[in-house]
Amino acid sequence: xxxxxxxxxxxxxxxxxxxxRRVRELRKAGRKTIGYICLYPPVEIITALGMVPFRIFGNMxxxxxxADQVSTTVVCPFLRxxxxxxxxxxxxxxxxxxxxHTCDIGAGIIVQWRDYxxxxxxxxxxxxxxTDHPPAVEYFAGQLNSFKRHLEEYAGQKLxxxxxxxxxxxxxxxxxxxxxxxxxxxxxxxLLTSAENLEVLVALFSLPVEEGNDLLEGVIRQVSExxxxxxxxKARLLVWGPVFDNTSLFKLIESAGSSVVVDDTCVGTRAxxxxxxxxxxxxxxxxxxxxxxxxxxxxxxxxPAETKRDYDKDLDSRFNYIKKAIVDWNVSGAVLQSVKxxxxxxxxxxxxxxxxxxxxxxxxxxxxxxxxxxxAPIKTRVEAFVETxx
Amino acid sequence: MNDLASELFFAGIDIGSTMSKAVITDxxxxxxxxxxxxxxxxxxxxANRVMEEALGKAGITLDKIAxxxxxxxxxxxxxxxxxxxxxxxxxxxxxxxxxxxxxxxxDIGGQDAKVLRIKNGRLVDFLTNDKCAAGTxxxxxxxxxxxxxxxxxxxxxxxxxxxxxxxxxxxxxxAQQEIISRLSEGxxxxxxxxxxxxxxxxRVVKLARQLRVETPVVFTGGVAKNPGMVKAMESVLGVxxxxxxxxxxxxxxxxxxxxxxQAFQLIxxxxxxxxxxxxLSEAYIEYGEGSG
Numbered sequence: 001x002x003x004x005x006x007x008x009x010x011x012x013x014x015x016x017x018x019x020x021r022r023v024r025e026l027r028k029a030g031r032k033t034i035g036y037i038c039l040y041p042p043v044e045i046i047t048a049l050g051m052v053p054f055r056i057f058g059n060m061x062x063x064x065x066x067a068d069q070v071s072t073t074v075v076c077p078f079l080r081x082x083x084x085x086x087x088x089x090x091x092x093x094x095x096x097x098x099x100x101h102t103c104d105i106g107a108g109i110i111v112q113w114r115d116y117x118x119x120x121x122x123x124x125x126x127x128x129x130x131t132d133h134p135p136a137v138e139y140f141a142g143q144l145n146s147f148k149r150h151l152e153e154y155a156g157q158k159l160x161x162x163x164x165x166x167x168x169x170x171x172x173x174x175x176x177x178x179x180x181x182x183x184x185x186x187x188x189x190x191l192l193t194s195a196e197n198l199e200v201l202v203a204l205f206s207l208p209v210e211e212g213n214d215l216l217e218g219v220i221r222q223v224s225e226x227x228x229x230x231x232x233x234k235a236r237l238l239v240w241g242p243v244f245d246n247t248s249l250f251k252l253i254e255s256a257g258s259s260v261v262v263d264d265t266c267v268g269t270r271a272x273x274x275x276x277x278x279x280x281x282x283x284x285x286x287x288x289x290x291x292x293x294x295x296x297x298x299x300x301x302x303x304p305a306e307t308k309r310d311y312d313k314d315l316d317s318r319f320n321y322i323k324k325a326i327v328d329w330n331v332s333g334a335v336l337q338s339v340k341x342x343x344x345x346x347x348x349x350x351x352x353x354x355x356x357x358x359x360x361x362x363x364x365x366x367x368x369x370x371x372x373x374x375x376a377p378i379k380t381r382v383e384a385f386v387e388t389x390x
Numbered sequence: 391m392n393d394l395a396s397e398l399f400f401a402g403i404d405i406g407s408t409m410s411k412a413v414i415t416d417x418x419x420x421x422x423x424x425x426x427x428x429x430x431x432x433x434x435x436x437a438n439r440v441m442e443e444a445l446g447k448a449g450i451t452l453d454k455i456a457x458x459x460x461x462x463x464x465x466x467x468x469x470x471x472x473x474x475x476x477x478x479x480x481x482x483x484x485x486x487x488x489x490x491x492x493x494x495x496x497d498i499g500g501q502d503a504k505v506l507r508i509k510n511g512r513l514v515d516f517l518t519n520d521k522c523a524a525g526t527x528x529x530x531x532x533x534x535x536x537x538x539x540x541x542x543x544x545x546x547x548x549x550x551x552x553x554x555x556x557x558x559x560x561x562x563x564x565a566q567q568e569i570i571s572r573l574s575e576g577x578x579x580x581x582x583x584x585x586x587x588x589x590x591x592x593r594v595v596k597l598a599r600q601l602r603v604e605t606p607v608v609f610t611g612g613v614a615k616n617p618g619m620v621k622a623m624e625s626v627l628g629v630x631x632x633x634x635x636x637x638x639x640x641x642x643x644x645x646x647x648x649x650x651x652q653a654f655q656l657i658x659x660x661x662x663x664x665x666x667x668x669x670l671s672e673a674y675i676e677y678g679e680g681s682g
Contacts (some may be wrong), residue, residue, distance in 0.1 A: 362515075380463075381518060384478035388513050 008218035009196055015203035016247075020093045022207050023052055031208075032095040032155070037082065037109060038243075039266050039293055040100035040128050042285045044276065045148050047209050048167035049155040054094060055205035057245035057267075058082045060372045070116050071108075077370035078243055078339050079109045086117035096122025096154065098147065102297045103344050122154045131299050132291045141286035148282065161281070168280035170209045177216035178204070178272035184223050185261045186329055189232040192223045194239070194260035195247035201267055202245060233259040235389040236330055238361075240264045240322070240352065241337040242345045248372050253335060256383040262329040264322055270295055273321075294321055296348045315355045322352075326361060333389050334363040335382065339370045362389060398456035400653060401444070402480065402645025403471065405437055405464030408500030408527065409612060412444040413642040414455070415650060419487065423447035424639050437468050438670040452668045457653035459645040463501075469671050475648055477641045482506050482513035484644030485608050488634050493604035496594060496623070496631070497640070498613040500527040505598040517597050525593030527613050529562050533586045536566050537579070541616065545587075547580050548618035554584030560593050587622035595626045605629050610637040 015021060023033045032051040036043065043053035058081025067084035085091060097120050099110035110125045127143050129136035148159055181200065184191040200219050204212040235258035239250070243266050250260055263269055274292035276284050290298065300318060316323075325331065334356055338345040349365055356363045364385040368374040396417045404411040413424045425444040437460075445452060460471035461480040468474075485495045486508055495506040503525050507515040519525055534541050548554075555577050559565045565586070572582050590613075595603075607629055613619050614637035624630055634640060656662040 380476050380478070381516075384476035384513070384516060387476060387479040388515075 008215060008220075008222045009192075009200070011215060012196075012200040012203040012219060015206050016199040019054075019057070019202065019206040020091075022211070023054055024093045026052060026208070027093055027095075033093060034122065034151070035091060035094040035097045037079075037097070037099040038102040038106055039271055039295065040102050040289055041098040041126055041147070042144060042289055043209070044164060044167040044171050044280075044285060045144070045151060045159065046098075047170065048159055048163040049151055049157060051095070051151075051155065052208045056082055056091065056094075056097070057202070057205070057243070058370060059085055059090075060246045060248065060370055063371070070112055074341060076103075076105045076339060076341050079105050081370055083109060083112050083116065086113060091117070094120065096120060096124070098122075098124045098126065098151075100126040101128045102295070103342075106297075122151075124150050128290065128297075130297070137283075137286050137290055140290045141282050144282045144285055165280045167209075168276045168284075170213065172275045174204065174209055174213050174216065175272045175275055177213060177220065180220055181216060181223075182262065182269070182329075184220070185259075188236065188330065189230050190259050190261050191226070191229055193230045193254060194250040194263070195254065196223075198245075198247050198250055198267065201271070205267075230254075230259065233257055235259070235332045235386055236261045238262050238264065238322070238325060238329070238331045238334045239268075239337060240334060242339055242342050243267055244337065246372070248375055249337065249368075252375055252379055253382055256379070256386045258333070258386045258389075260335075261331060262325050264294075264325065266295060269325070296344045312358075315351060315358075318348075319352060319355045322355075323359060326359060331361065333385065334361055335385070336363055336365045338365075338367055340367055397454070398650075398653060399448070399450055399454050400646045400649040401441065401455050401458045402484075402642040402647070402649055403437060403441060403458065403460045403468055404462040404477065404480065404639070404641035404645060405460065405468060406462045406477075406499050406641070407464075407502065409638060410437060410440045410462075410464075411639045411642040412440040413639055413646045414444050414448045414450070415643070415646040417650070419647060419650060421643065421646075422450070424636065424642065426636075426638050436672060437464070438470065438672055441470070441670055452670060455668070456662070457649040457656075459649040459652070461641050461645045470669065472649070473652060475645060478504060478506060478516050478518075479513050480641045480644035480648065481610065482508050482516075482644065483511070483647050484640035484642070485610060485634070486511035487643060487647055488640070489606060489608050489632055492606055492608045492632075494598065494601070494607045495640075496598060496607065496609050498526060498590070498594060498609075498611040498619075500612065502526055503594045503597065503611075505594070505601055507601050507604070515601055517601055519593075519597060525560065525590050525597075527611070529565065529590055530586070530613065530616070530619075532562050532566055533569060533583075536569050537573075537583075544583050545616040545618035548583035548587055549580075549621065551578065551580035551584050553581055554588050554622075555581045557585045557589040560589060565589060583618060584622065587616075587618045588626060590619065591622040591626040595623075598627070603627065603629070606632055608632045608634070610634060610640045612638050 033054050034046045034051050035054045035056045037056050046053040058078050064080055064084045066087040067080040097113050101107040114123050124147055126147050129139055152159055237258050237260050239260050245267050253260055274288050276288045336349055353363050366378050398417055400415050402413045411426050414422045416422055423444050425440050427440050458471045459473050459475050460468035461475050461477045465474040481497055485492050492508050497504045502519055504518045506513055534544050555572055557565055557568050559568050609623055609631040614633050
């Protein structure tokens with residue numbers, strides 16, 4: 001897929017608006033698409049077996065109407081939205097779904113997919129330990145091996161070392177290109193808006209990796225040369241939190257007189273910051289996914305043998321990667337957002353706010369129920385927060 | 391201060407969910423007039439009326455107003471405002487102008503409650519209740535309707551007791567049912583009313599504790615006029631609260647103070663347009679915007 005010059009952003013926008021459009025075409029041509037939920041199923045294995053990994057997101061503008069039959073409203077609304085869309089046939093272009101025990105509901109959702117979403121010939125759940133201790137990494141590598149064997153069986157072909165190596169290289173290239181894309185928001189004003197950035201990332205999760213890489217190269221070229229750059233804003237913000245797959249929040253924050261220049265969310269940096277390291281085997285994948293991805297779903301507080309807790313050291317070991325982003329992107333404030341009932345992220349918030357306080361970075365915490373409507377009352381709070389930064 | 395600046399006046403207009411407020415100040419930050427009127431869907435459109443009345447009371451004309459800042463829930467709907475600033479920033483400035491040492495401000499409005507942390511007269515952190523009428527003026531209105539009482543009557547009666555009943559539910563609708571069942575149990579009216587105030591105070595103080603309460607604490611908003619509410623707030627907080635003479639207008643006052651600051655900055659930079667056309671007009675209202 002060649003990207004015409006100056007078409008990168010508009011192509012990303014089109015895919016963002018209709019995520020299934022490319023994989024539907026590919027499916028007609030006989031290519032299989034495997035949907036995955038959260039960041040933990042290794043996309044390299046799917047790519048290496050000739051299939052397209054497609055990250056499953058919900059839809060904040062689609063009211064949840066069917067999922068109430070299978071779970072109550074105390075369940076994560078993002079994951080409920082996914083099941084709701086699945087029950088409505090919105091993912092009928094997927095040949096299979098793989099999930100991971102990222103959190104309890106994240107695992108439960110795969111069971112629900114089997115039970116309530118029809119036309120899913122392949123489903124698989126990867127168990128993911130909740131610490132990054134060495135025996136956990138060992139166990140996780142074993143889980144990846146089971147997934148590999150199951151998918152080999154479905155694909156009717158073996159995963160050779162060579163195929164895996166090629167796939168890892170392609171995905172590592174994508175990660176490198178995304179980091180270059182983020183570099184374009186280091187200048188003041190940034191060269192692209194956070195909403196544009198998100199549209200590109202969501203498009204990457206909807207395309208085969210090679211096509212995503214072409215798109216990225218096109219976007220980077222286009223943005224580096226563009227004349228219609230965003231204007232300079234009063235504050236440079238970092239957005240933190242669980243999945244945010246919709247541009248609405250970013251538009252809301254940017255309309256309040258600030259730029260979002262970097263993030264720590266699982267649609268953004270968390271998905272692309274860590275490469276798989278050589279040798280490109282299952283052990284290396286286990287290390288990348290369980291240890292190198294920094295998501296609060298993995299408990300990384302005390303050292304395994306440490307019994308006495310040093311609070312400041314603990315905070316630093318959990319969050320110092322955020323400190324680096326604050327310095328590199330010249331961040332002046334942080335918006336911590338979470339979807340309601342996300343206990344893994346909720347647990348981190350008071351500690352993270354304290355850590356940001358010690359860095360002199362003001363922060364605000366907002367909660368939404370994964371619907372565009374729930375963002376409207378947040379607007380005043382975000383505006384007031386930006387006013388305090390003045 | 392140059393001559394131009396000394397003759398100027400400034401206005402803040404606060405369009406809240408139930409009340410609209412306007413304040414006019416002069417170059418020395420002295421309040422020249424204020425007006426408080428009901429909002430409602432129709433009234434909110436008439437933001438110009440509140441402004442007109444305030445001008446009338448101050449005895450000045452609109453062309454003498456150098457800068458107008460609108461704030462509050464309906465701030466975006468005020469066409470004659472030069473700038474919009476959130477009610478959080480404005481309340482903080484207004485409160486700090488009356489109580490320079492203030493560290494915590496608690497404001498309970500018609501449909502929302504907010505807690506502000508203030509340092510050196512500036513807003514540094516805040517929390518608001520989200521999309522629920524519990525712990526707001528609306529909660530009191532529902533209770534008053536349920537009991538067939540006037541709001542100010544309710545406060546007075548509640549002061550007759552030191553043994554408030556416990557209202558367990560913080561949800562406005564459930565609390566209404568609870569009030570009815572307490573009544574049918576034969577609990578004395580003052581005890582029930584005092585219980586209602588304690589319930590609201592508990593809800594708001596819970597919010598305040600998340601920000602850590604530092605004294606002095608200032609209590610504002612229409613609800614702060616109610617002696618029953620003030621007593622409950624002090625007993626739940628465990629510290630006395632300061633209340634402005636007119637607790638409804640701190641947001642509009644803060645907006646006027648910011649308007650003066652803004653105008654002076656423009657004058658200093660030589661960017662102030664003395665010949666701009668000024669006209670009061672009705673506010674436009676977009677219905678259906680999802681906001682609590």
